[in-house]
Amino acid sequence: MKTIHSCLLSTLALGIIANGADETAARLTRATAIFANMTKSEHGIRPDRIAAADCIAVIPGFKKGAAGVGVGFGRGFISCRKDGGWSAPAAISLETASLGVQLGGEEIDVVVVSFDKSRRAKLLSDRFTIGPDASAAWGNGKSVHDDPNAQVVFYGQTKGVFAGFGLDGATLKRDQSGDKALYGKDVTNTEIVDSGAPTPAIARPFVDSLAQTGNQ
Numbered sequence: 001m002k003t004i005h006s007c008l009l010s011t012l013a014l015g016i017i018a019n020g021a022d023e024t025a026a027r028l029t030r031a032t033a034i035f036a037n038m039t040k041s042e043h044g045i046r047p048d049r050i051a052a053a054d055c056i057a058v059i060p061g062f063k064k065g066a067a068g069v070g071v072g073f074g075r076g077f078i079s080c081r082k083d084g085g086w087s088a089p090a091a092i093s094l095e096t097a098s099l100g101v102q103l104g105g106e107e108i109d110v111v112v113v114s115f116d117k118s119r120r121a122k123l124l125s126d127r128f129t130i131g132p133d134a135s136a137a138w139g140n141g142k143s144v145h146d147d148p149n150a151q152v153v154f155y156g157q158t159k160g161v162f163a164g165f166g167l168d169g170a171t172l173k174r175d176q177s178g179d180k181a182l183y184g185k186d187v188t189n190t191e192i193v194d195s196g197a198p199t200p201a202i203a204r205p206f207v208d209s210l211a212q213t214g215n216q
Contacts, residue, residue, distance in 0.1 A: 027076065075178060
């Protein structure tokens with residue numbers, strides 16, 4: 001009985017791991033498409049903003065709560081410049097606690113651009129909060145009115161229209177389960193990005209998309 005029980009547990013565990021890997025692969029595919037769309041469309045993110053970036057994160061389908069209440073949550077990936085290219089992606093989550101009244105209940109695709117390399121270590125830590133850790137602002141597509149003093153700029157799009165939500169207290173966190181699904185072991189975002197982790201095959205299109213746009 002113990003042998004049968006152990007086998008069942010092992011099978012279940014393998015199924016959970018495989019499912020997590022499938023979800024991660026699907027999220028990477030969507031993140032790649034979103035980044036391409038938001039940087040190449042007529043009203044997308046300005047090329048000079050991407051060219052100046054130190055790190056870029058893409059969070060597909062960030063889910064906002066009901067207008068004025070609840071929290072927002074989304075999962076995605078972050079990559080930073082390294083040796084003339086872009087690092088392997090690390091998994092992250094984006095959480096907000098105060099949503100305001102814009103577009104309550106909607107899903108928003110989010111691209112986060114960080115320009116300050118001195119803040120990279122904190123950005124890749126277990127918790128990076130807008131306000132205490134860096135100033136942030138919403139970008140407005142190709143508008144020249146992006147805040148030039150913001151250390152982090154968020155770009156959001158829903159149904160092809162640029163959109164936003166309250167950034168005060170917005171937090172980027174390490175997504176431990178996402179990293180484990182992608183790399184097959186418990187590894188930190190700093191180890192992935194700054195220690196030269198090889199890019200998994202399923203993540204190559206995402207990194208290539210950053211390279212094609214960010215090195216223009």
